[in-house]
Amino acid sequence: MDARLNFLSDAAPVGLAPLHGEPPVVRLRGFTRRFGENTIIHDLNLDIAPGEFVALLGRSGSGKTTLLRTLAGLDGTDGQDVTVPTSRAVVFQDARLLPWKKVWRNVALGLRGPDVRQRAEAALREVGLGHRMDAWPLTLSGGEAQRVALARALVREPSLLLLDEPFAALDALTRIRMHDLVLDLWRAHRPAVLMVTHDVDEAVALADRILVLDEGRIAAQDRISIPRGERGELARPYREKFLQILDGTARADGVIPFPHGIPA
Ligand SMILES: Nc1ncnc2c1ncn2[C@@H]1O[C@H](COP(=O)(O)OP(=O)(O)OP(=O)(O)O)[C@@H](O)[C@H]1O
Ligand SMILES: [Mg+2]
Numbered sequence: 654m655d656a657r658l659n660f661l662s663d664a665a666p667v668g669l670a671p672l673h674g675e676p677p678v679v680r681l682r683g684f685t686r687r688f689g690e691n692t693i694i695h696d697l698n699l700d701i702a703p704g705e706f707v708a709l710l711g712r713s714g715s716g717k718t719t720l721l722r723t724l725a726g727l728d729g730t731d732g733q734d735v736t737v738p739t740s741r742a743v744v745f746q747d748a749r750l751l752p753w754k755k756v757w758r759n760v761a762l763g764l765r766g767p768d769v770r771q772r773a774e775a776a777l778r779e780v781g782l783g784h785r786m787d788a789w790p791l792t793l794s795g796g797e798a799q800r801v802a803l804a805r806a807l808v809r810e811p812s813l814l815l816l817d818e819p820f821a822a823l824d825a826l827t828r829i830r831m832h833d834l835v836l837d838l839w840r841a842h843r844p845a846v847l848m849v850t851h852d853v854d855e856a857v858a859l860a861d862r863i864l865v866l867d868e869g870r871i872a873a874q875d876r877i878s879i880p881r882g883e884r885g886e887l888a889r890p891y892r893e894k895f896l897q898i899l900d901g902t903a904r905a906d907g908v909i910p911f912p913h914g915i916p917a
Contacts, residue, residue, distance in 0.1 A: 708856035711866035742806035748798035750790035
């Protein structure tokens with residue numbers, strides 16, 4: 654492992670958060686994932702508390718999506734010690750909407766019951782798209798499509814929301830608006846969140862806790878105790894630390910300006 658990634662490893666037990674007495678919604682012990690000869694995730698311990706917002710940073714190929722797919726149940730766990738809630742939802746970098754179904758039907762996909770359209774409408778209103786219910790996905794902007802993807806995730810009231818670089822394809826201003834939206838939705842629904850991002854500023858703006866994955870191991874973590882509305886300048890040391898850990902790769906990936914004014 655890169656020696657620089659030991660920077661925060663002295664923070665007590667890596668991957669395990671203080672849990673305020675509540676059982677974690679995510680619990681992995683000694684989790685390992687191999688593809689053929691390659692071990693992608695090594696002996697990983699991870700707890701995520703109910704309602705906790707965790708950001709996952711790491712270089713390309715460090716295993717972030719592999720871990721997220723495991724938590725999403727999209728990858729087998731071979732009887733390993735993995736606990737995840739059954740109620741979970743995923744949003745990927747691309748919205749993955751079905752182009753032949755209207756927006757509300759994309760949100761309602763897989764839902765059952767007489768009030769499905771109403772539930773989809775309520776979710777779309779929450780993301781500011783109540784007026785596009787009957788639109789076709791191909792008529793949406795990238796930001797709107799991601800908002801539909803968020804509505805589709807949240808209409809299921811998941812206790813675990815998994816986000817894999819959900820804003821990476823959006824312009825800087827739209828991303829900042831999406832940060833506000835995600836925080837609003839998170840406050841309203843309180844799922845535990847694991848958000849993969851390459852963007853240190855995004856992680857610092859949104860998360861309660863930041864993890865760094867390196868070659869399939871949690872190499873560093875930190876909890877951000879500063880209220881979200883006050884993170885602007887006060888959070889600079891966190892940004893500097895994590896940028897050092899990532900050795901500047903986050904900047905190369907296109908860091909956006911720190912979004913001011915996000916309420917705590
Ligand atoms: N199905 C698979 N078969 C073989 N190797 C795989 C498979 N899925 C992922 N890998 C390998 O596992 C490693 C980690 O991939 P992963 O997609 O988890 O990285 P990542 O951290 O999400 O990267 P990025 O930031 O580029 O999205 C890579 O070397 C990848 O090639
Ligand atoms: Mg990935």
